[in-house]
Amino acid sequence: MITGKTGVFFMVADPIEQVRTPEIFNKVLPLAGDDAVMVPLQVAPQNLEATIRSLFSSATTRGMVLSIPHKTAAASIVDRCSKGAQVANAVNAIRRNEAGELEGELFDGLGFVKSMERYAMDYRGKSVFLVGAGGAASAIAAALSEGAVSKIGLYDPETSKARQLAQSIQKQYGVPVSVKDSNDPAGFEVVINASPLGLKANDPLPVPTDRLEPGAQVCDILMKNQPTPLLRAAMNQGMTVLPGFDMLILQTPLFLDFFGARKAAELLRADDSVARDMLFPAELRDLVKRAA
Incomplete structure (x- = not known):
């Protein structure tokens, strides 16, 4: 009451x-x-x-x-x-x-790494491709860097925001961060959608799923439409997935x-x-x- x-x-x-x-x-x-x-x-x-x-x-x-x-x-x-x-x-x-x-x-970042740990998704020493450079993406990048990932590839259409985040992470944690000019996740072991893509039914996929590495761990932090098209595609390819819930x-x-x-x-x-x-x-x- x-x-x-x-x-x-x-x-x-x-x-x-x-x-x-x-x-x-x-x-x-x-x-x-x-x-x-x-x-x-x-x-x-x-x-x-x-x-x-x-x-x-x-x-x-x-x-x-x-x-x-x-x-x-x-x-x-x-x-x-x-x-x-x-x-x-x-x-x-x-x-x-x-x-x-x-x-x-x-x-956000601590919640994300705790979630990966709960599902035995190993991120330490792994290469990470992160889509997004907003608040949640920034928190996740910081937490993963503190957890000693090997490198981060960062993609956001707003490249200035992505560059700012990359500089901040490299300065604070010393983890190599590269700003990508495309959303191609090839070559990365952990792929994370930390963008709003997927909230709307007509949104494009955050990454081309045919470019995911075999055995990649795929995460999507959206709180709506789970499992998202990204996670469905990864699941169909036998990959380990993690929703944002x-x-x-x-x-x-x-x-x-x-x-x-x-x-x-x-x-x-x-x-x-x-x-x-x-x-x-x-x-x-x-x-x-x-x-x-």
């Missing part, structure tokens, strides 16, 4: 319909006895700063999670953020501290800890099957069984 004392978390994106975070929060918070809810908000980029400042002026706002396309812009709005968020120049979680400052953090599930306890909802975080960390059963489509349930 929502009362005058109920705390409110916000999920902000544009578009918003693909997000799944509110489903997890609104399932887990009551189970933990936490009087709070998460509300999704579609916010256009030009209204982001005004929305953030207005919502955090309310004492009942307990935190905010951000998705496409707001992660990079939000990094310039918060008063302070972690080193990882600074390297990626993006945040996907904001809270208000005791001094009234807005603090930003970025959990698990990246979200494994970073949700990190969100909850960051927001002070520690009981809910502990509950989900101890057993996240409630979230996996809710999000994973039937075609990908075998992944769930292998992870259990």
Whole structure:
């Protein structure tokens, strides 16, 4: 029951319909006895700063999670953020501290590598082809570099954004990063779609699937239309695949800890099957069984 004392978390994106975070929060918070809810908000980029400042002026706002396309812009709005968020120049979680400052953090990358580890997808020492250079892609590139991948090939139509990310990763982690002029994944052992391609039915494939290396591990972080056409093609070729749901599930306890909802975080960390059963489509349930 929502009362005058109920705390409110916000999920902000544009578009918003693909997000799944509110489903997890609104399932887990009551189970933990936490009087709070998460509300999704579609916010256009030009209204982001005004929305953030207005919502955090309310004492009942307990935190905010951000998705496409707001992660990079939000990094310039918060008063302070972690080193990882600074390297990626993006945040996907904001809270208000005791001094009234807005603090930003970025959990996408850690959630992604935890997901790979859960499914025994080895990335250390591997070559990685990453499509996208936005907030999520930046976080994933940083986390994989910290995990000692051998090299990263980076493709984004906005080459200036890709170059900026490549320079930041190389400077902070010393991992070779090359900006590619095409989306050809040939020669790479891990292929990751961290772009919005696939959200719309008429989107082109993030990479030409006939150019995937035999035995490549293929990941798609989208929270909608799973398994995506990219993952379907990889599965048909007998490749190991990873959908984005698990990246979200494994970073949700990190969100909850960051927001002070520690009981809910502990509950989900101890057993996240409630979230996996809710999000994973039937075609990908075998992944769930292998992870259990």
